[in-house]
Amino acid sequence: MDNVLQKVSRRKIEEALESLSAGFGAALLVLDSGGKVLMGAATDCRDRAAFISSARRSGKEVYSEPLNFKERRIGTLEVCLGPGTGNGVAPGIARSLESFLGLEREIEDLSSEVIRIYEELSLIQKISGRLGNEMDVERICRLMLEEADKILSVRTLFVMLLDADRDELYTRFAIGSDGELMLGFRVPKTEGLIGHVFLQGEPVTVCDIAADGRFQLPYPAKSVLCIPLIADTKPVGMLIATDKLSGEEFWSQELQLMGIFAAEVSSALQKANLYEEINTLFLSTVEALATAIDAKDPYTYGHSRRVAELSVAIGNQLGMPKDRVRKLELASLLHDIGKIGTPESILRKPGMLKPDEYEKIKEHPAKGAEILLMITELREIVTWIRHHHEWYDGKGYPDSIAAEDIPLEARILAVADSYDAMTSDRPYRKGMPSDTVLKIMEQFASSQFDPAILNVFERCLQQGIVV
Template sequence: RGMKVMDAEGCSVLLVDEKEKKLQFVAASGAKKEEVKKLSLNMGEGVAGWVAQNDQPLLIDDVSKDDRFSKKIDETLTQKTKSLICVPLKVKERTIGVMEVMNKRGDRTFTERDMVLFKPLSAQAAVAIERAKLYEDLEDMYISTVKSLAAAIDAKDPYTRGHSERVTRFAMLIAKELGLDDKTQRDVQLCGLLHDVGKIGVPISVLRKKDKLTDEDWKHIRRHPVLGAEIISPIAQLKELIPNIRHHHERYDGKGYPDKLKGEDIPLISRILAVADTFDALTSERPYRSGLADKAALEEMEVVKGTQLDPACVEVFVTGYRKGFIMREE
């Protein structure tokens, strides 16, 4: 929007990294996101660094005549800056970064009128960025809370310590390999962490039992997906995840629990979790058996694809493992 309003060839946004004491590029026109993430300036470095450090806007007609201009960014992004306007991004008198536009179209130079026009744009951008950052911080806090809950659940059974985190990691990699969108990948992350939340309602004596489980024990175990769905149901933000939690122990052939769903009637996220959960279960130590080596576990999963597990999810997982994308230990 800044480029269009200012009739400029380029625009970039840099935010202050308080920890590193640097300006980190978060957006630059014409540059790939991966490239932008690698770019940063020290406070005071270049025009952007000077503006952030001195909290003053700058309008420069010819950057080649200004000692504050750094060629580093132009060289990295293979562009040529001739003129620019750079202004601080401020929220409640606090500078959170800078925003700049480069090269007025038509081989013209920026004017003071352009500066007057650009300042309100940057103020709007600063507010939007601060709101987005607040949302991101809340999201991080939310995920951390869910991770703590998952760790508390896993701690009920010393043999499953770290299980939810591992299942989440495997499931996220499957989701990524399947090309699922960002929102669905986030749902996979939350479901991976929460898939066993229902074990809160399973007696510790059953979870820690070293002997073979009795039919009564299995009744408790098989209730945990239903309990998990009930536990998260009052939380509005998690309502759409309920089916994924409830059905993560369904089998592809319809012989699973609790509802004996079959094939693609089972939610995709549940099918992904089933593959991730199975791999971790097969490769983890149990009181009554040793964990399988990764290769043996993958062979076992190949045998049960189409009966216990979704064949497509198994294929993606096995392929990802062989490519080195999926590892049991981080």
Template sequence: MMEDERIHRPRVLVVDDEEDITGVLADILEEQGYSVDEASDGDEAWELAQKDPYDVVVTDLKMPRMGGLELLREIRKANHPSIVIMMTGFATVETAIEALKIGAYDYILKPFKVGELLQVVNRAVEKIRLEAENLHLREQLTLLQLSEAVSSSLSLDEVLRIVVEAACREVGADAVELWFRPPKEAGFTRRLGLGPNGDETPLLAAPDRLEALLGAKPHLQVQGEELASLLTEQGRGRMHTLLSVPLRRGGQVLGLLNAYSRRKRAPFRPREEKALIVLGDRAAASLENALLYADLENTFRETIQGLALAIETKDAYTHGHSENVTRLAVAAAREMGLDEAFCQTLRQAGLLHDIGKIGIASSILNKPGRLTPEEYEIIKGHPAMGKRILEPISFLRDVVPIVYHHHERFDGKGYPEGLAGEEIPLASRVMAVADTYDAMTSDRAYRKGLSHDVAVAELERCAGTQFDPA
């Protein structure tokens, strides 16, 4: 049953072995807008409650077969959300305390005025309404956090952890696993498995048996032998119920969100099933975004490699130079403790730092001897040409200033802008060191490359003038 339905027409079960009492109470409660069922003892009441738990159960204490306390124990053992109100003409302090300890909401003595009972039932229903509102607010907060995570720069692993932690919390599961099935591939990979305390769980489901869960729409609850056939040996001994939600997106199943419970009876309520479906939808959106991003990244990488190849085709000297500069610059950045996003941008800039040479005549680029001053001035134009080539490409926007300024000097005597010190982008300063080292150690038509030690000594000598001394 949906939460709003429970609020608008609460369901009440009245249990007493005296038919005239159940009849009168049922009539009064129905006049107040409640949906009421009647039962003559605990056994009959429990049979009705198992089919669909009630919002409120008003039960006599002493009855034939199953009494009120036993009924209360069964309701609590099954983890039903029902609020139980006890009524009796044989009250003692001990029975009242016992009923409250087991989980009774209130205790009414017979004979009672109708107004007393209505007051207690109304209070119980108001409690349900407030809990439902609180639950709704918590769900909205969780979904807001998930939406922010999905739309922010968080990694896929971080988003999926938020989903799994939220599933443990909102569904009341003893463990949750998130399984991923890459498109056009067979089989599942477990991305994450957590318990209520955030600890990683052992493998519960057997990866090669999960295909059986893919037909679930929108979810599937599995127990008994069917569940045992899906679990690993460790899982069989630990879990007794599985609630599985396929992660569907664009007509394909990207994975599964599996919630496990150690309970056999009423392990997951309808609200919890709904919560897992919503969380599964968020997880599917995150996986789809990750796949789209991976495709975009592959296209991006191929574009950069194509541009880098265009440089090498134009200038024989640059063969391998861009890769060398990239490798050295990224290694230096990591040694400096710079983050992965910085290193990724630096990697792209390294491959493209000489892209502007495409606009320079091959006769100058491949000249076997030293360049004339005029030719050198033309060569010095390649950072500006690189900027013009890369600026229209939106996904290379962060790369442009690195490429444009990689020939600046720390003392302000470089080109194209003559920037000095920290005016020069940090990535350009790192790139300048890597670029110069590779140029010094590479063979040219008119000279042999320098040794590593000589090149390093030259870099150290120029620290503070050509290069950042830090």
């Protein structure tokens, strides 16, 4: 009975035997292909010899019928009937039992298929829900590995993405006991097993990496599962798992599930990559704009970029989220955009400014905010730029707001902007050394600058995060 017994429940087979036994008035005994008694009906015998001798004692005969399933012998049915009646009836009972087993097996297979489809759909729904509109490649990779680990439960899992410039696959994210060793791992996109899976777009499992010889890893691993990440028919990377914690091989169902999973994640990765490209393009446009602003005054060349670097360092030190730091960088690059409207004769004036000229300069934060208000993507940073010349004690411009009323990002900008202005050469003076500038700025802590931000900035300088 072997396979059929494993798949069809014993209780169901016993019920079928009971009804056949009652219907035909026969005692029945089922033996497996090795002759071992598995179950019976209308008999207490659990031994073939006892079944036969008990039948003979009651003047009956035992008919032996082979049981087949899909043309394979799976066991024997012993049928105990009155003399002369068994020749036609016993084969009929055996065929009925075979049909019943076939039907039940089909039902079991269908149930497993339904469960499998249900699991796949749940997985897709779960991943789609968690991915949402996620646009950060790092977070997508982390989520992919966490979910994949729940399905596979392996020693190490990593994501390799395509580096199109170098025609290589590189580890973008890794988890597990050997995860750290995988960071920095690179392979040509056409080489070995990874290259094969990447180019063929078909998942592969290898039970014995050493014997296979096509896969070199920076750590010892026995088995591997490689799933290509394909977006819009183009391969974009690979999900790789090594060694199940249970020590088992990777199953084909797991391979199938991971394939569905990888398809979901691939499209999210593609969206995120596109978003990253647009962002890079946007940032380079902003950089070009910042260079144009700085070019109005040759003495401030590179000022916006330097302020951006200082602000980003402060933002990171404060633990600001990545998105916010990115916006702070944009704001820093554009903080003086309002100077577009300031006459160059004032900006380039080598000596001290007259009061009316200084008033003209003071217009640039409000003008900058006005210009940026027109760009929807930059709306959030408008107030940061408007207030980057406010003082912590409320004596700045344009709105004379104070302390926490000044947006945090504007307070960061104020520190970074002043530090770079004082350390850079100006038409009327040389740039001052960092120590001197810090001493001056400390005198203005709580009046011009937020003392907490100034503190964080000094820490960035001490730690060499900025120079």
